[in-house]
Amino acid sequence: MSTPKPVKVSALCELCHGRKAVMKRPKNLQKLCKECFYHVFETEIHNTIVANSLFAPGDRVAIGASGGKDSTVLASILKTLNERYNYGVELVLLSIDEGIKGYRDDSLATVKRNQVQYDMPLEIVSYKDLYSWTMDEIVSCAGIRSSCTYCGVLRRQALDRGAAKLGINHVVTGHNADDMAETVLMNLLRGDVARLGKSCEISTQSEGSPFKRTKPFKYTYQKEIVLYAHYKKLDYFSTECTYAPEAFRGTARELLKALEAIRPSCIMDIIYSGEQFCVAPKPKRATPKYKNAKKIQNGDNDNEQEINGDGSVSLKKKLESATDGHRCEKCGYLTMNRICKACVLLAGLEASRPKVTIDNNVAVDGAAKLSKTLEQLSF
């Protein structure tokens, strides 16, 4: 997102009535001076934290730190509020290195600077260490269209594993009001009733899991986060992920932006509507969602995933509904299923990974002979 241009407002601040207004507040178009903007922005986040009892004295909290604007502002503001209001929490930065060259390596350099700027410990865990795959390798194997699905599942688990390594069971993320409203719209538009009911939860915790996820920016507008970072001159990384954002989320995002331009309060209104949804039990679906759904078989009948018509990946019902045991049989991660989603996805990748071996015994003109075995492919 580009740095916002200061809006020309030749009037006095509508809050202090003393200083000159320098901006129209994106949330309600109120004309404010910089100091009053800082005050309302910080106070609203503090009120959200208090109203939802997000922290208790003595808590150790990991901030999911990507180096982007949201998590950088989150780290900065949690440090400010923790000191101002004596929350008594210990804050740690937790970063996941997905292995995306030219993107995550640069953003992690920003997080390392933030570590010094905010005087917080930093833990970095990588997909390569956890799963033996980088996102670059996954994309070259599975294609770009499903990249967000893979990345989302793996990152969720990586954040839990990173938190476990730190002995922490609470991870805060920089998901903001725009993200929440986008998710409500997206789930509404694709009839994903089960997810719709959970779209607006500020605090989530899977059944049986010790890890809590919270979103202190639930009611915070993205434009205000960017303004805050800009005026406070925070050090953040502003490049978009190399891989395209999830196709349908992108559509919902565009729709939300168009709606916001006409009626800024629509972001809050969508969240409030989402909070009121009362979801009926999900009816059982007998047939695959898309006619052109393609199955990926991993040798084991239980480990089956489907690439849907819209390019997304979904797991077979059998796996989703298995409830015996709370630990993945393969990796031991907490799950309601026999095999966790990450292992199902990784098994699919392993099955389709071309096997490449270097045969050192046979020298051909001084070069190693490269022998490729392409499994499960026929020409």
Ligand SMILES: Nc1ncnc2c1ncn2[C@@H]1O[C@H](COP(=O)(O)OP(=O)(O)OP(=O)(O)O)[C@@H](O)[C@H]1O
């Ligand atoms: N690689 C990562 N390591 C740690 N936390 C992450 C990582 N990627 C995302 N998160 C967490 O999830 C939140 C939402 O991530 P998303 O991918 O939607 O990025 P975003 O909206 O651009 O946020 P940001 O501006 O913080 O990058 C982030 O604010 C951050 O708290």
